[in-house]
Amino acid sequence: MGESPETMVWREETRDAVQALRLAVEAVNERQEHQIELLHQADARSRRLQQDLAALQVQHAALTARIKSLEDRQAARPEPSHPPHAWSGETAHEVQAAYQRALRQYRDRNFAVAMDLFAEIILKAPHSEWADNAQYWRAECLYGLERYRQALAEFTKVFAYENTQKADDAQFKIGRCYVALGETERAHAAFNKLLAEYPDSEYADMARQQLRHLR
16 A cells, blocks of 8 residues: 555655755764864964973073173172283183083082082183083083973073083073973973074984974
């Protein structure tokens, strides 16, 4: 026995309704996927902004430390009535010898002893050619003692020395300090800063490797 016209109409209306619902579901799915994509894009932009902010914070800290160092140096140094004397050969030799003693202590992993010796050089011979290196290795002593927050501050002070050869070394170790402290975004920014400002540094490949591990 065939279906009644009413049944056929009901079936057709039901089929149309199901089809319409399926189309509506597809439309909702498309909108949902679009929103998810927008969220991912916003997430990526947010991460980039955080990295940029962290880089600016590192730069701000370095510049602030440099300003303070120069101000302290200016305050502690009286105006000379005549041009300052250059280091005598004997005094320069003494500073170099003190630096080598401190470095030996560092290499023997006597970090606390070495740190004090480097600090003495910085205090007594702040304008010597060894001062910036002493500042760097003082920071390395703190890093060796796992006092990463203090090491971070001391590495930043290296940038206060004009024409230092330890700038890229310090920048790399700043990134390592942030890694040790678990501050991943700031570590990203520090290593990226190294690659941007010191592209020919011997630490460039290591910085790229660190960035790959931080992903």
